[in-house]
Amino acid sequence: MAKPRSNNLILIILLALLLIVAFGSLLGGGGAAERSTSTLLGFLGLIILLFLFLRLMAQPPSLPKTRIITVLRCEKCNVKNIREFRQGDYIPKREGKCPGCEGPMYIEAIYPEEPPKKKPKFKF
Amino acid sequence: MSLLQQLMGGEGGSIWAIILQVAFLAFIIAYFFYGQRIQVAIWNRDIERSLRRLKLLRDRAREKAIKTVKELGKPEEDPTPRIDQFLETFLIEPVNMDPAGIVWKLDHLLDVRDLSMKDTVRRIAPKADETNLNNLENLLEAALDLNQIYRIVRHYYLMGKRTNAYIITAQLHMILPLIMEIAYAYDGAVEAFAEGQPIGDGAGPLLACRLLSGREVKKIEKDMVYGEAELEGRRILVLKAEGPGGNVGKPGEALEKLIDTYGYRPSIIVMVDAAQKFEGEETGEVSDGVGAAIGGIGTERFRIEEVAHKHKIPLYAVVIKESLKEAIAPMKKEIYEGVNKAVERVKRIIREKTKEGDLVIIAGIGNTIGIAQ
Numbered sequence A: 001m002a003k004p005r006s007n008n009l010i011l012i013i014l015l016a017l018l019l020i021v022a023f024g025s026l027l028g029g030g031g032a033a034e035r036s037t038s039t040l041l042g043f044l045g046l047i048i049l050l051f052l053f054l055r056l057m058a059q060p061p062s063l064p065k066t067r068i069i070t071v072l073r074c075e076k077c078n079v080k081n082i083r084e085f086r087q088g089d090y091i092p093k094r095e096g097k098c099p100g101c102e103g104p105m106y107i108e109a110i111y112p113e114e115p116p117k118k119k120p121k122f123k124f
Numbered sequence B: 001m002s003l004l005q006q007l008m009g010g011e012g013g014s015i016w017a018i019i020l021q022v023a024f025l026a027f028i029i030a031y032f033f034y035g036q037r038i039q040v041a042i043w044n045r046d047i048e049r050s051l052r053r054l055k056l057l058r059d060r061a062r063e064k065a066i067k068t069v070k071e072l073g074k075p076e077e078d079p080t081p082r083i084d085q086f087l088e089t090f091l092i093e094p095v096n097m098d099p100a101g102i103v104w105k106l107d108h109l110l111d112v113r114d115l116s117m118k119d120t121v122r123r124i125a126p127k128a129d130e131t132n133l134n135n136l137e138n139l140l141e142a143a144l145d146l147n148q149i150y151r152i153v154r155h156y157y158l159m160g161k162r163t164n165a166y167i168i169t170a171q172l173h174m175i176l177p178l179i180m181e182i183a184y185a186y187d188g189a190v191e192a193f194a195e196g197q198p199i200g201d202g203a204g205p206l207l208a209c210r211l212l213s214g215r216e217v218k219k220i221e222k223d224m225v226y227g228e229a230e231l232e233g234r235r236i237l238v239l240k241a242e243g244p245g246g247n248v249g250k251p252g253e254a255l256e257k258l259i260d261t262y263g264y265r266p267s268i269i270v271m272v273d274a275a276q277k278f279e280g281e282e283t284g285e286v287s288d289g290v291g292a293a294i295g296g297i298g299t300e301r302f303r304i305e306e307v308a309h310k311h312k313i314p315l316y317a318v319v320i321k322e323s324l325k326e327a328i329a330p331m332k333k334e335i336y337e338g339v340n341k342a343v344e345r346v347k348r349i350i351r352e353k354t355k356e357g358d359l360v361i362i363a364g365i366g367n368t369i370g371i372a373q
């Protein structure tokens, strides 16, 4: 989290230098080639400025709120049923009847619903 | 070329080029003399940012604790001042200059702390039932830990700044990423504790719960239960903390009681616990070994090793790997799969190390929040 900030510092210094050069040659006159160089540098500075601004404005990505799910299983026929977690749920609480065979159901697991996993790029 | 000339103050040299040159020189000289100070200032800024984040996490945990206490405990008066006092409580560890017998002293202090914490929670949340009481205690402890982290980091930050002791600032800055990781882990735990969801550390109790699968259990020692079942033709005694409230219990004392007081003579003891994985290992991997698989401050492990040694009972350990963060966050699916693998591993150990009809004690170690028996 600290890394982009130090990059920002370098960018700010670079930006200041570029602006000084650009303004300097604008005020100090000079040939056409010099003017186009400083215009180019000025544009570069503006782009960096925009980039910095966007980065400052960008909110840190908020963590997606994971849903906690409760898995119910029938004691007799192994039917699985999934619902949202409610306060008071615990493993292996007996709760409700199986929709198939009317047998008793119990809570088998309670876990956060995972977003699809990304494979790591390098495998050591 | 022209730019370079300008910078060098050559032919096209103007007043601006001179200013630039002077500024450049001034920068180099300033960096030469004040480079270290600039560096320390950057470090301090980084620490400040983390410190603000830590304060945010601490305050959030505190708010959550107050809200949950009000919801579940329905206190008559405002619990806030009492909770604030709780967040500052401490434990003074026994002196270790003469370490003989220190385990029992520490154990005693931990007992006192636990009792007094339970008592405090009962006072601030009079209407909470036993399960919620335990969960609230866990929640308050997580808030206390976050508060502690915040206070310690702030202490070293301010001290380094005030005394200009760069070494302190440097050290703090260097270990800060690790501290933040721990703080974020506690932040994740707060939610789970408030809701009473099983956490990753509950892998051991979950395995015990699977093995017991609805059999009758008896209470033994403080917050521990055990039940009898059968596995691979062997009689097994399964031990776990009493759920579904957040509890780790005292497995060492419970084992002592089973063996010394009740006179059980198991052929082997198998302990199952969640263990911190190395970086790069998969969550939910299972491995086994020898010894007492139990974390914490060490008093329980000491007891277990003592009793196993006294009666020459082989101690086997099965661990389910997870990170620190996963250990106190809601239990992941991979850990459930790990528990299934661990059951198979326990069966293999029992088949290989004992004969049919033998007695085996299996202890599921960990926080049993959200997991009953």
Ligand SMILES: [Zn+2]
Pocket: A074, A075, A076, A077, A078, A079, A098, A099, A100, A101, A102, A103
């Ligand atoms: Zn069914």
